[in-house]
Amino acid sequence: MPKTITELHERKIAQMIRNWPDGHTLDWNAVCVGAQGILGWERPPTRQALDKKMAIKVAYKAKKRQLKAEQTKLEGIPRPRSTLDAMKKITRLQTENEALKAELSQMAEMANRLIYNATLAGLSRERLMAPLPTIREPSAKREI
Structure with a gap:
């Protein structure tokens, strides 16, 4: 079989x-x-x-x-020259990451506050989240 x-x-x-x-x-x-x-x-x-x-x-x-x-x-990632260099880079990146997380949290809080206050003023969430209008540059005057 x-x-x-x-x-x-x-x-x-x-x-x-x-x-x-x-x-x-x-x-x-x-x-x-x-x-x-x-x-x-x-x-x-x-x-x-x-x-x-x-x-x-x-x-x-x-x-x-x-x-x-x-x-x-x-x-594509460059290699650190020593373990000490790698540890310094990791520490720096962790500190930067924590700072960015704190900044993001503050921005999210501010966005929620703006949305809340705008809703109290009568604007809907959909209206607030509408895309920005495109700005058109005035066309150059044509020579006659």
Whole structure:
């Protein structure tokens, strides 16, 4: 009796690929070895057998794209020269983040106060949130 990969196996293998740990390299050999445990086979399935299953193929390609995008994003970030530099930068960013959160909170409070007072004055919330009118520049006079 030939071994088959059922739909349930296919979903479990695709889920394994989606949850692939970041520190480990994603390649077909590793996926085949991981699939062996899910399938309960003595030997791992072939890459071709897994590649034929659409859910597995799509999950593999999506995870590869995600890992490549993360790697590209990390390559653009400059590395600190030392641990001390990194700690200083983290501290500075945390302080800046806290200051921005406080400022945002104050602005939200002010916006709520303005909306409340405008509502008391008879303006509806929809009227207050209407977009600003566009300002048109006067056209240059035509020479005759």
